[in-house]
Amino acid sequence: MARVLIVDDDDAFRETLAETLEGLGHGVTSAASGREALDVLSRERVDAVFLDHRMPGMDGLQTLAGMQAQLPEMPPVIVLTAFSSAGNTIDAMRLGAFDHLTKPVTRDAMRDVLARALQVRAAALGDGSAGDGSADDGSVNDGSVDDRDNSDLIGISPAMREVHKRIGMAAASAQPVLLLGETGTGKEMVARALHRHSSRAGRPFVALNCAAIPKDLLESELFGHVRGAFTGATGDRPGCFRAADGGVLLLDEIGDMRLDVQAKMLRALQEGEITPLGSHRPVKVDVRVIAATHHDLAAAVREGRFREDLLYRLDVLTVHLPPLRERLADILPLAEHFLRLAARAEGAAPKALTADAAQQLLRHTWPGNVRELRNVMARSHALSRHAMISAADLELGPSRVTGADAQPANVQPANVLPTEWLNAELPDVIEKVERLMIAHALAQANGNRAEAARRLGIHRQLLYRKLTAYGLE
């Protein structure tokens, strides 16, 4: 039996959670506020904590920060939120949360996360036994709804939720980060989010696309040069490492870096110093490197194009960005986001998508990923003469919609929307899209509803309501 602390200002939620945890054989202590939680933790041994994100007064993240500061051995903390966003997920993980779950949390999900948390706790303490404590209670007004923050990193698919969590974990460390993903999947955006949420936020963020710089100039771009270092070097140049000192340097397309420059990169990472071209004096730099690539670096190592030691050095924290075609749930939210951005840039009201346009977006395989979607939405927003954007306004070529090679394994476009829905009204088609996505997710999850809800990125209770509404039970 473990002792679990529940921190939530909502009495009813605390009680339900306590019942479930007791049903799973654990002892429960409750706290109705962050302060009360810190108080409990200062007196009692607790093996795991379920912490509500949104609470009046001291909120979940402040409580988490308080735990970090106050406890030598913080128990695993699972943050619960009614609405997850990139921002609150990243922040929770950065502050050391063990996991970040969306309410309501099912019994299965609770059992799973707790089992993982207790394993970690047992390893940290060298045992897994639980302490004892008494149940406190109290109530404050319900803070209820988490509002979505302003973070621009849009994504509700399970894959993107994982990305948010990994950004949070990576933000808390100073290690290099390796971002993997096809072109346009958002690697630079993720690097910027990581920087924004890290302790280096107030320091520079410098991005360099290694593939865009002529090979001979890359070294000087990175490490700088002194006057006269080569023909045309008429003055000193600091280079990206020094420009990023104290902050973050994003090296995009690192797979395209020449081997001799790779050797110098390795030294910069290992020693924390660089030597400008033409100089013999090394310079100390404090830079967190984020490397990004769409190449398979392991294959490049096998082919002798990439240094294995550099790969090991970079591949400490890896974030994989899945292609857009593998995160269907993100397509329409991203499309709407880009329409809002386009409208703001034009000083106009945002246009909406017709049912057929939404269908096209879901069917397209997006070889250019989010960048392509952004461009398509900006163009169609500008070109459409109506308040609604139709499929024709999108100007997606048919070959790009259905290329046999481009078919993602887990999507069957022919089944996403039948053609007779093309002229239906948007709400009707959205319902149909929902129904199909739910049926698809259930099939993929072998009928497991919790898993289906996770895949869809929605709460299980919402899934139940929709299953009833659509007669899918």
Ligand SMILES: Nc1ncnc2c1ncn2[C@@H]1O[C@H](COP(=O)(O)OP(=O)(O)OP(=O)(O)O)[C@@H](O)[C@H]1O
């Ligand atoms: N999750 C997201 N939310 C909002 N906008 C996004 C998201 N992901 C990508 N974008 C947008 O898509 C475009 C491409 O993203 P980004 O430049 O980060 O991709 P990338 O993977 O670094 O591309 P490349 O490999 O070609 O350098 C940008 O305009 C970015 O703003």
